[in-house]
Amino acid sequence: QVQLVQSGAEMKMPGSSVKVSCEVSGGSFSNYAFSWVRQAPGQGLEWIGGIIPILDTSNFAQTFQGRVTITADRSTSTAYMELSSLRSEDTAVYYCARGSLEGNWIFSLWGRGSLVTVSS
Amino acid sequence: SYALTQPPSVSVSPGQTASITCSGEGLGDKYASWYQQKPGQSPLLVIYQDIKRPSGIPERFSGSNSGNTATLTISGTQAMDEADYYCQASDNGVVFGGGTKLTVL
Numbered sequence: 001q002v003q004l005v006q007s008g009a010e011m012k013m014p015g016s017s018v019k020v021s022c023e024v025s026g027g028s029f030s031n032y033a034f035s036w037v038r039q040a041p042g043q044g045l046e047w048i049g050g051i052i053p054i055l056d057t058s059n060f061a062q063t064f065q066g067r068v069t070i071t072a073d074r075s076t077s078t079a080y081m082e083l084s085s086l087r088s089e090d091t092a093v094y095y096c097a098r099g100s101l102e103g104n105w106i107f108s109l110w111g112r113g114s115l116v117t118v119s120s
Numbered sequence: 121s122y123a124l125t126q127p128p129s130v131s132v133s134p135g136q137t138a139s140i141t142c143s144g145e146g147l148g149d150k151y152a153s154w155y156q157q158k159p160g161q162s163p164l165l166v167i168y169q170d171i172k173r174p175s176g177i178p179e180r181f182s183g184s185n186s187g188n189t190a191t192l193t194i195s196g197t198q199a200m201d202e203a204d205y206y207c208q209a210s211d212n213g214v215v216f217g218g219g220t221k222l223t224v225l
Contacts, residue, residue, distance in 0.1 A: 110163055
């Protein structure tokens with residue numbers, strides 16, 4: 001069964017960066033797009049951006065332009081999201097979500113989430 | 121930027137039909153998806169491309185999309201359907217609605 005295995009919880013200082021990983025276990029990697037979606041405590045879902053590994057193309061929500069980097073390593077079937085200049089408002093659970101064969105932005109598979117806490 | 125609007129909460133009695141709306145400019149010209157999220161869990165896709173159900177999603181979940189409004193309908197609502205529901209569309213990126221808390225009481 002295909003799973004998205006995400007990296008563990010992180011505690012970061014304001015102004016620093018965090019890099020979260022998402023490894024595909026038991027399935028194909030390159031044929032799908034991968035997105036990152038975050039959820040602040042008690043809040044809704046917010047799309048950060050996505051990447052299509054086979055094309056090595058990525059796009060981002062305007063809110064995160066210039067502050068986020070999304071990459072994919074096809075050799076290890078792993079996608080990464082790095083967010084810089086962290087502030088307390090970035091405290092959230094960060095989800096990795098895989099697109100489907102019907103559409104890159106139809107999120108048919110999700111990771112369990114990685115909690116990122118930004119605090120001094 | 122594009123925005124999707126959902127009611128914050130909807131209540132329904134067990135066995136009745138629940139309808140959750142999602143409004144956005146010209147939404148009917150785009151594809152809408154719906155996700156269910158229970159406390160402490162990751163979101164789960166329940167409807168995509170307006171009306172399609174992924175494998176394993178019960179038939180009581182259905183969707184429609186026309187004009188400026190997409191609707192998720194749950195027929196014969198069960199207690200296990202109590203959750204937050206989010207609509208989603210693509211417009212120069214991905215946009216989620218603010219979410220609707222469905223209470224079954």
